[in-house]
Amino acid sequence: MSASNPTPSGGPLVEGPRDPEHDVTASYALEPDYVARLTARILATSGESKEARSPLNGAPLAHIPQSTEADVDEAFARARRAQEKWAATPVAEREAFLLRLHDLVLDRQQEILDLIVLESGKARKHAFDEPLHIALTARYYGRRSREILGTERRAGVIPALTRVDLNHVPKGVVGIISPWNYPFTMALCDGLAALAAGNAVVAKPDAQTMLSALLGAQLLEEAGLPKDLWQVVAGPGSKIGTNIIERADYICFTGSTQTGKIIGKQCAERLIGCSLELGGKNPMLVLADADVERAAEGATRAVFSNAGQLCVSVERLFVADAIYDRFVERFVARTQAMTLGATLGWDNDMGPLISQDQVDTATAHVEDAVAKGARVLAGGKARPDLAPYFFEPTILEGVTPEMTVFGNETFGPVVAIYRFHSEDEAVERANDGEYGLNASIYSRDAERARRLASRVKCGTVNVNEAFAASFASIDAPMGGMRQSGMGRRQGSEGILRYTETQSVATQRVLRFSPMLGLSEEAYAKVMTASLRVLKKLGRA
Template sequence: MVEPAETPGPRVVEPAETPSRVDAAYVEALLRWVTSSSGETASALAPFTGDPLPAVPQSSAADVRAAAARARSAQAAWAALPLAERLRPLIRFAELVLKEKDRLLDVVQWETGKSRVHGSIELLGLPAVTAHYAHNAADYLAERPVLSGTPGLVRTRVAHRPKGLVGVIAPWNYPLFLAVGDVIPALVAGNAVLSKADSQAPLSLLAARELAARAGLPDDVWQVVAGRGSVIGPALIDEVDHLAFTGSTATGRELAAACGRRLIGTSMELGGKNPMIVRADADLDAAVTGAVQACFSNAGQICIGIERIYVHESRYAAFVDAFALATKGIRLGAAYDFSVEMGSLTSAEQLEVTRRHVDDAVAKGAKVVAGGRARPDLGPLFFEPTVLVDVTPAMTAYADETFGPVVAVYPVVDDEDAIARANDTDYGLSASIWSRDVETARLMAARIRAGSVNVNDGYVAAIGSVSAPMGGMGASGVGRRHGPDGLLRYTETQTVATQKRALPYPVKPKGFLAAGAAALRAQLAAARLRNRRSTR
């Protein structure tokens, strides 16, 4: 058993077993959005208390097919609406999210065990994504002219058509931002959506679905099914035209293979073992504050969170001391208010992974400088925010994703060492660099193999920039959410080439070749000139 260096702050508030704003009538209203005829139900456990959450109807493969059929029947009429009319209920939905924020946060905390502040960050992401696409979708989806092969004779335009039916499978750790945040652009693009509610946090998704109905979204255009992935996942993939998935790399590989057999597109955000680099010139206080946020938000259960920190050897000891002290000061507990900073882990499985990684590291010689143990006195799934040093490649926590409140800190000799070690992973989701020399940090960022790199921030700057694409390289995924990519992934690109008149056929081969060669020589000469100018 690992003994903590010091116990974090005490539990501040004794939580109610059930949030006051979530009563039986409200839950019953949410459950009607699940397509289910099986008669089966399933309940997860509330992380704060270990008590059962409400029983949720379970969908069968036949239910998935029925939901998909209803969605497809509604999709054509939805896509035929002008973009402004599709946006109207989605904007209203975002307004209702803000209006109903307190009850939504109660539901999210009840199902996930996260702190109120981390739930708030998640919730605010929905109106942010909606506002972005409301402002920019017309430009992203606009039909545009391109240069044709025979200017003057052929007019060529490129358009974006909806895929049809989009499947969304999202995880339990961010059941609003990741689940509904992927649904919004799919609907904006003119698709219908078939969502699989996560078994741990189905009510969060259903609460959003209920608000969307109140906002005026047609009932059939967004369908929800619930159940184990092994039972209804294959049926969902068989029915959709594109799959958006957020989850583990192992599951992502299986789903990608299934989608590949059907030749449908996928966009996937998967796992990460994200690095943070602290250069010799970094503002140490700022780096410590940033590390606390980046490592322990959502109890470390976040794909883009930091699990590895590389500190220049001249600042290593000072950083470790300051970071350990700050970590010990985190207020840990269960409360449906803002009195605590870090909540619970969400499942017994995640608690076991976290405990196993820490115990394995300590058994093989690592040192715990903050945290290091479970806290059953606070609730069944609490684990202290933990900082490890002297972690080696022989330890599981060195390279495997923990997905819990555990981070290892390493000294490095220089920037080259830091970059090499940051890139020493199959993952490539997110990274962080801390330095007063922002230009040097940006040059370093270009050499980090990650979908996003934050300079003087842990991860919020990039994920909060919803105009910019977000996603991973390598084993961290394919495709991007947010920005134009996050919308256009749900469309098929179509080229329409229109000739003013038909070309004579058969053409005269000799004349055709000479004319074509002359035109291409002119284009290549222009390209050569432009290339010379751009390299001066």
């Protein structure tokens, strides 16, 4: 593994004092006026702030104003007033706004990438996934919203006499609680569908990566989103999270399974809907007929993209016995050849983790596994010489059920690799555990791999790809099974979750009660005969 040289970047940066210990480009700081413009978008009157530091070298980035419960109340009040007018805005105008956002995000991607890397520490090439995903999402709903949200005709009970129209009515104000690992796309992508459906949004991004989310809010405004439709509050979930849930008409949360269960209970008490994308212990299956080189390349991305801090990252690798040794050789070689660095440049294959907590988790999982007999094939330790929160890309062999890493999500650059002898065994082991978010299958026989995929209990399965095929296919719904969550983002499901389905039935000529002098008994006989006729005619 090699470390990359620092590469300065453009954007809203000024050069700060260089860190003598790490000597990295992370010493570049944000312009104070730029930070002030972003943080002014937070509705916060507490007078308190939280310092944000870059995981590249621990340098201060900004002081984030903190919101109070009263600020949350005001955010929802503003959003509700704005939403009434927005709901009456033609869907075509909402689509036009999203298409303007598409272009704006692509035009401003270098600024977006600078901010993402500074806040999250991820490699720039992995940060690029975020503006790419937002552009794809904006274009999809910018082209498809009218089709998806348009009034539908459904079959009435009496042909030609009963007309049924299906409307999709916006829920109102959506609360979005987004994570730090993809701070730009997760702050925006779910909200774009909510806006397209005619809702307003109150967003609470994670405290560690507020600036990327605030830049997203600024771009929404620049693309023409009317004032007050997108409100941003800041603060710990323990302080303002419940207040958001108590005032929202729908909640969208991405984060841990533990927190997701709490939010789900709170939503159930209010009888409001929610979508929850939660944890995963995602498997990859490399079948005996797989292209070994392609599978090794895919595994490297599947495991180490964003330093493994990706909900759909692979943490369990199951490889057919017939090609196991060849695959391990290539996978280890690719892993050891990765360029590690904490800079703003494009050369890094992996950057640091977001915090010391993530390093501690990865360290604890690896040390526990090694103490109980696992073998380290690559990596295995923290690298504070590269950045304060750096952990090497790590491959473990010989992991057994009594080890913490076996069934618990690491959310870091650590993978356990296992042999399997039959595809039935591989599927059974892939389905072991409580999670079911994403899986990958590598095989030269794509049709057979797709058949196998239908047996894997995960919300998305990628064939001959790590995760990008499903993640970037916006027409395809994305979400988890079992303890990995409920609900779906993307596709028609991703926008319809933010609507109430309303059936409007119009009855012509006949009424559903006796008429023309019929008795109740005679009416019942006529209706019974009608049902029999409709069945013979093949009516549903």
